[in-house]
Amino acid sequence: MMPEKSVERLSLYRRLLGEFAKEGIRTVSSALLAERSRGTAAQVRRDLMALDYRRGSARGYSVESLMEAMSVFLDAPGGERVALVGIGNLGRALLDHFDAAGPRIRVVAAFDSDPAKTGRVIHGCRCYGADELETILGEHSIKIVMIAVPVSEAQRLAERLAACGVRGILNFAPVPLRVPPSVFVERIDMTVALEKVSFFSRRAEG
Amino acid sequence: MMPEKSVERLSLYRRLLGEFAKEGIRTVSSALLAERSRGTAAQVRRDLMALDYRRGSARGYSVESLMEAMSVFLDAPGGERVALVGIGNLGRALLDHFDAAGPRIRVVAAFDSDPAKTGRVIHGCRCYGADELETILGEHSIKIVMIAVPVSEAQRLAERLAACGVRGILNFAPVPLRVPPSVFVERIDMTVALEKVSFFSRRAEG
DNA sequence: GCGTGTGAAATGCTTCACAGCG
DNA sequence: CGCTGTGAAGCATTTCACACGC
Numbered sequence: 001m002m003p004e005k006s007v008e009r010l011s012l013y014r015r016l017l018g019e020f021a022k023e024g025i026r027t028v029s030s031a032l033l034a035e036r037s038r039g040t041a042a043q044v045r046r047d048l049m050a051l052d053y054r055r056g057s058a059r060g061y062s063v064e065s066l067m068e069a070m071s072v073f074l075d076a077p078g079g080e081r082v083a084l085v086g087i088g089n090l091g092r093a094l095l096d097h098f099d100a101a102g103p104r105i106r107v108v109a110a111f112d113s114d115p116a117k118t119g120r121v122i123h124g125c126r127c128y129g130a131d132e133l134e135t136i137l138g139e140h141s142i143k144i145v146m147i148a149v150p151v152s153e154a155q156r157l158a159e160r161l162a163a164c165g166v167r168g169i170l171n172f173a174p175v176p177l178r179v180p181p182s183v184f185v186e187r188i189d190m191t192v193a194l195e196k197v198s199f200f201s202r203r204a205e206g
Numbered sequence: 207m208m209p210e211k212s213v214e215r216l217s218l219y220r221r222l223l224g225e226f227a228k229e230g231i232r233t234v235s236s237a238l239l240a241e242r243s244r245g246t247a248a249q250v251r252r253d254l255m256a257l258d259y260r261r262g263s264a265r266g267y268s269v270e271s272l273m274e275a276m277s278v279f280l281d282a283p284g285g286e287r288v289a290l291v292g293i294g295n296l297g298r299a300l301l302d303h304f305d306a307a308g309p310r311i312r313v314v315a316a317f318d319s320d321p322a323k324t325g326r327v328i329h330g331c332r333c334y335g336a337d338e339l340e341t342i343l344g345e346h347s348i349k350i351v352m353i354a355v356p357v358s359e360a361q362r363l364a365e366r367l368a369a370c371g372v373r374g375i376l377n378f379a380p381v382p383l384r385v386p387p388s389v390f391v392e393r394i395d396m397t398v399a400l401e402k403v404s405f406f407s408r409r410a411e412g
Numbered sequence: 413g414c415g416t417g418t419g420a421a422a423t424g425c426t427t428c429a430c431a432g433c434g
Numbered sequence: 435c436g437c438t439g440t441g442a443a444g445c446a447t448t449t450c451a452c453a454c455g456c
Contacts, residue, residue, distance in 0.1 A: 002409070003425070004402065011401040015380065029437065038382035042427055045439065056438045058434055080404045089299035094396070096295040101397050105404060144404055168407025170400050174221065176244035184406040186399050190300070191307050193392050194376055195217040196210065198286045198311060198350055200390040201374025203208070209447070235415065248449055251417065262416045264456050 006047045007074070012037055013047070014070040020063050029060035071104075080105045081140055085157060086148035087112040087127060090172060094146060095123040107146075109136050113153075134164045144168040151175045158185075212253045213280070218243055219253070220276040226269050235266035277310075286311045287346055291363060292354035293318040293333060296378055300352060301329040313352075315342050319359075340370045350374040357381045364391075 016036045020028055030044040037044070053069045055061065084091055087110050098107045112118060113130040120127050128136055145166050147154055154173035161169060162179050171177055171187045179185055222242045226234055236247040243250070259275045261267065290297055293316050304313045318324060319336040326333050334342055351372050353360055360379035367375060368385050377383055377393045385391055
């Protein structure tokens with residue numbers, strides 16, 4: 001009922017609105033948001049319909065009140081606490097990335113099966129052994145987990161996560177996961193993405 | 207004319223076929239590929255129509271000849287050489303990831319404006335200063351670039367890349383880029399992805 | 413008979429175009 | 435008057451369903 005693409009764009013619009021706010025801009029039109037998001041004005045307005053916002057005027061939208069409406073719509077009440085499994089190069093990059101990304105979504109625990117990587121604090125995030133997964137997720141009521149482990153471990157891990165009540169997975173392992181319908185999975189596959197760029201760059205006009 | 211989603215899935219199917227080949231499986235049905243890719247059999251067959259493959263039988267498809275057809279379709283003749291700009295945490299994770307990803311797509315040069323990061327070889331990839339960008343891209347005829355720089359530098363960088371003949375960009379900076387139509391851009395936005403998971407995990411059934 | 417290949421239907425998403433409001 | 439909000443049209447993608455060939 002709520003298009004995934006609209007949610008992605010709303011998340012992007014909100015970030016762009018934050019930049020507008022910093023520049024001192026207090027009002028935006030759908031055309032301006034479209035230009036910055038590389039979309040069309042009609043699409044921006046469609047996406048805002050999904051919010052049920054409907055407070056635009058002949059001057060456009062109030063940056064402040066639109067951000068507020070988006071946050072009510074997108075954010076978990078009280079903020080989202082997430083975990084990471086797999087503290088390799090990619091895992092550390094994710095900790096770094098989300099450490100800087102603001103307080104709405106915080107990575108509060110990381111896990112790895114290598115004991116050399118546990119017990120430390122990386123980018124403000126505590127690292128635990130893989131055997132502590134169920135305990136710590138339960139203690140923190142963590143419902144969202146990022147997976148950055150090798151392909152060979154990803155499916156088994158997804159099943160463990162589903163079994164202990166996780167509701168959402170952001171999967172960086174390049175393999176589709178089999179999970180119960182109670183779990184929402186988003187996969188980010190860098191190899192597929194790069195092969196796609198390679199393919200279409202040979203066919204682009206110009 | 208060629209759906210982006212089909213190209214993404216074909217890239218995935220090829221990797222899955224590689225796993226089948228390692229397991230000694232010589233023939234696959236659309237149903238089996240669908241199960242491993244978490245799609246439907248009809249969709250697999252549609253995607254294969256785009257290949258113009260049409261060599262399936264009542265036993266399914268030959269793993270070997272299907273992989274071959276996909277490689278002819280997806281790969282740049284002679285292999286693709288790509289560059290990376292931005293050698294931070296994420297950039298290093300990308301070098302690591304693609305170092306292991308096989309010889310079809312190789313990252314042959316990396317760039318950073320921080321002199322402390324240049325002159326070295328990381329995961330088999332030479333690191334250069336940002337001022338050498340045009341020279342090195344030209345010498346290697348590099349047409350594909352991954353961007354892993356801060357938001358504030360991404361747009362300017364994209365313009366430099368477009369100006370020196372780059373045809374495809376994989377953009378990890380969380381901002382949409384303005385480029386000429388001769389350049390194909392794919393953006394991977396981890397913050398958007400995680401907010402999406404957070405949103406839909408609160409709405410999933412079960 | 414089993415699984416493919418593919419028209420045709422269904423679904424989902426984007427764009428158009430314009431009435432209406434401040 | 436400019437810009438929003440939204441039916442309706444247009445386009446893209448997915449699914450259905452079944453004839454056909456090995």
